Amino acid sequence: MTTHQTAPGERTVRRTRRNGPLALLATGHACVDVYQGAVAALVPYFVAERAYTYAAASGLVLAASVLSSVVQPLFGALTDKWAMPWLLPVSTLTGGAGVALAGIFDAYALSLAAVAVSGVGVAAYHPEAARVARGAARGSHTAMGWFSLGGNLGFATAPLLVSAVIATGGLRASPLLVVPALAGAAVCVAALRKTATGTRPAAAGGPGTGGESPAAARDDWASFVKLSGAIVCRSVVFVGLSTFISLYARQRTGGGEASGTAALFVLYLGGAVGTVAGGKLATRYGRIPVVQWSYALTVLAVAGVVLVPGPLLYVCVALASAGLYVPFSLHVTLGQDYLPRRMGTASGVTLGLTVSIGGLAGPLLGALADATTLQTALAPLIGLPAVGRLLLRSLREPALSRP
Numbered sequence: 001m002t003t004h005q006t007a008p009g010e011r012t013v014r015r016t017r018r019n020g021p022l023a024l025l026a027t028g029h030a031c032v033d034v035y036q037g038a039v040a041a042l043v044p045y046f047v048a049e050r051a052y053t054y055a056a057a058s059g060l061v062l063a064a065s066v067l068s069s070v071v072q073p074l075f076g077a078l079t080d081k082w083a084m085p086w087l088l089p090v091s092t093l094t095g096g097a098g099v100a101l102a103g104i105f106d107a108y109a110l111s112l113a114a115v116a117v118s119g120v121g122v123a124a125y126h127p128e129a130a131r132v133a134r135g136a137a138r139g140s141h142t143a144m145g146w147f148s149l150g151g152n153l154g155f156a157t158a159p160l161l162v163s164a165v166i167a168t169g170g171l172r173a174s175p176l177l178v179v180p181a182l183a184g185a186a187v188c189v190a191a192l193r194k195t196a197t198g199t200r201p202a203a204a205g206g207p208g209t210g211g212e213s214p215a216a217a218r219d220d221w222a223s224f225v226k227l228s229g230a231i232v233c234r235s236v237v238f239v240g241l242s243t244f245i246s247l248y249a250r251q252r253t254g255g256g257e258a259s260g261t262a263a264l265f266v267l268y269l270g271g272a273v274g275t276v277a278g279g280k281l282a283t284r285y286g287r288i289p290v291v292q293w294s295y296a297l298t299v300l301a302v303a304g305v306v307l308v309p310g311p312l313l314y315v316c317v318a319l320a321s322a323g324l325y326v327p328f329s330l331h332v333t334l335g336q337d338y339l340p341r342r343m344g345t346a347s348g349v350t351l352g353l354t355v356s357i358g359g360l361a362g363p364l365l366g367a368l369a370d371a372t373t374l375q376t377a378l379a380p381l382i383g384l385p386a387v388g389r390l391l392l393r394s395l396r397e398p399a400l401s402r403p
Helices: 008-050 054-081 087-102 108-137 141-169 171-194 221-253 257-285 287-307 312-325 328-338 343-371 374-382 384-392
Strands: none
Touching: 008 054, 008 087, 008 108, 008 141, 008 171, 008 221, 008 257, 054 087, 054 108, 054 221, 054 343, 087 108, 087 171, 108 141, 108 328, 108 343, 141 171, 141 257, 141 328, 221 257, 221 287, 221 312, 221 328, 221 343, 221 374, 221 384, 257 287, 257 312, 257 328, 287 312, 287 328, 287 374, 287 384, 328 343, 343 374, 374 384
């Protein structure tokens, strides 16, 4: 009897067919998440050009977050019932249009409305994108890490893109920021053509993970609520740092505008590295231990950001970013596996409600900074990852993923 051995060329073709759609999805994720990072990157320019207070400027971040917090779980619930692949290009264009219009209005209320529209677009994108990506990844933590990496690269690119556009033309040049949305919509259409978007994964755990079918699995709401609480703590820390780190770095390093942009770039780029590392670490050590240790690291790193002066601030920002983002894609897959019957809802909450709700703390931090100092306002962020670590202490690997 003879056996057939797969030739190297055939294996390469199979890998290309499998990874091609995921690469396109990651690229589309990068294009849409530019607009999550762009709102925070615009804050210093609104302060400089329009003399907004810290509280007013952080209100723009709140406007982008609050509607996203409300509607993202709703879109997740819809995607539990129906595949809605058309949301990917449409929501990308909506997210870009809102940010593009934010800088051209003199009225504060209109700028708020524009960034709110952008937040709705970003919210509509993530649950369906996470569903499609989980199917394309076939249950691989590393593959989902690469998908999440796309979003983090979008975050990292945002301050550079905003600086290049606004620093040369002022806030009136903000319509140029729509370009990534146009590119992202085209990439999303290409990705959807390469994926079977109308079908759902056979098992939430994916092939080869030992998972059972979602119909036979049970939703573990208790674990999901604990996980969501930890993500809220992480969200407040990240939103607080992304909103004020640019202004804070200028104060602590004595540098100018470039030093603030550099700090924001390090915050976002460190997240990109952390996301990829998270998928690889989880494959080796398991998701729960990696997530728990990441929160412990974040406590020390955020303390360094708040307390360490001078250039070492950038090292602490990088460590804080890694600690915040190593568990990022793991949050999503854990949430999906804790709620295997409601994967869209789980994606909407882990990627949406619990992440965006951090924006609600922005105005409170801004008001505290106006009344005291930025350092005093950022100090409470040190304790939040510790609270998250306590919530994660009793979590166990979801039943779907156990052999």
